Amino acid sequence: MRILFLSQFFSSTRGGGEHLFYVIVKKLAENNHQVWVITNKIEDENYPVNKNIQIVFVPPVLKYQGGLPPSIKDNVQYFINALREGKKIIGKNDIDVIHSNNFTPAFVGGILSFLTSRVHITSVWDIFTLCGCDYWKKWVSQTGVSKINQFIGPVFEKWVLKTKCHAFHTISNASNNDLVKFGAKKPIYIIPPSIEEIQKMKTIQNDKQFIYVGRLVFYKNVEILIKAINIVKKQEKQIKLIIVGGGPQLKKIKDMVKKLHLEDNITIKGYVSSEEKIKLISQSNAMLFPSVCEGFGLVILEAFSQNKPVIVSNIPPMSDTINHNETGFVLNSNDENAWAEYILRLTRNPHDSKQMGIKGNKVLKEKYNQKKFYQNIINMYESML
Known part of the structure; x- marks a missing residue:
């Protein structure tokens, strides 16, 4: 053809x-x-x-x-x-x-x-x-x-x-x-x-590290993650969020991180190579994906490739892709307290995170x-x- x-x-x-x-x-x-x-x-x-x-x-x-x-x-x-x-x-x-x-x-x-x-x-x-x-x-x-x-x-x-x-x-x-x-x-x-076939990287997981991968545009709703990390920090001072990607919201996000004094907790990586991106995902406890408008969200599959669960907004199709409490969690996109609660939950229960990530990898291999x-x-x- x-x-x-x-x-x-x-x-x-x-x-x-x-x-x-x-x-x-x-x-x-x-x-x-x-x-x-x-x-x-x-x-x-x-x-x-x-x-x-x-x-x-x-x-x-x-x-x-x-x-x-x-x-x-x-x-x-x-x-x-x-x-x-x-x-x-x-x-x-x-x-x-x-x-x-x-x-x-x-x-x-x-x-x-x-x-x-x-x-x-x-x-x-x-x-x-x-x-x-x-x-x-x-x-x-x-x-x-x-x-x-x-x-x-x-x-x-x-x-x-x-x-x-x-x-x-x-x-x-x-x-x-x-x-x-x-x-x-x-x-x-x-x-x-x-997605392209990606081998699972052999890295050491940091149970207190989470990752966002995507464009920095308003509908990706990254601000809710910054608010959630600010809440989590009060109970878990070593909490980390890695932000991978760039876009027109970059300055706004940087300013928000600075205003909340989260420079030690949130790292904005910008664009990275595919290999570096997968490495950062594999080192993290879970992926966070709070988008409020999406056709699918391919980064969910990249997280599954590294046996990582994903926390997503309760908006289709993300809420259809993630099975709540099985391959991740489905939360209100505007409730920073809920996001903070489940980030803390995975931080304190890394075994649950690993089990959900394994189930996600199975979904990737069977359905996608x-x-x-x-x-x-x-x-x-x-x-x-």
Whole structure:
């Protein structure tokens, strides 16, 4: 099979959706499918080398900024250049399927599908407009975010559902329900995600250390963790929280840590290598993931790979992925006292943490393994041809 992928960000290390696209491409190539990827080059990114993968870089070169979208100018440049290159690739290589990521790549895919009569599938993993009536207002209040996003964001989300495509690909029942609620009329394929196979690292666990991995944007709700650590510190002075990631909320988070005098308890690592990230997860008691809006949360699976439980918000799909008191805990996203209580509980009962982590690893291997994921992707493509 020959598949053309369209994605502005294509990364093996950063982002959730971006990384999942990378996993799809890699698995297809490993199984001798021919894959083309039209993307913007990201500064300091390493790209896969495989005889079955051809990456076509189009202007402009982008800098990853913790989940901030490209500017309007960058989007227009990608649209024009990707459309031109896509027509060439389809014409020369008899492409079977066009698979696009959300927003501008979806529009490119829709036009290419119209011009070439190729099957077009669009991946949509979040409908941000449904994350609360003030989502876009909060989004543009962050450092470095253009105010125009408050107006064009919801419009773009609606347009994506109306662009020419034959099916939508999503990753959870929650995101499926959002697509239907938002007006999607085409078939929707729900395919549980997977991650690259990660060996469990042999490290010594620090029972008093916890970790957050993700973008530093408002809906990740990292502030609730800082408040919780401030409460825990009163009973457990050696409590530690490692924050891995970057984004527009970085200064706000740093200021909050300083204001609460938590510099000895909270370490902000910023971006780290994949190896360093997994090492930090393996050294921690558990992962904390308090997001209030999410398509899935791939870092949950990374925690499971290291036999670590995850404490999540009581919001689907996280609350569907974590079985309370079995593979982690499901808590009120805005209750710092509850988060503090369960952090303390795991600190004082590390054996419980290890047992839940083992159960999480079993879930990863049984439900989210790469073999199932790859076969579901292939089944989706074949059903549309």
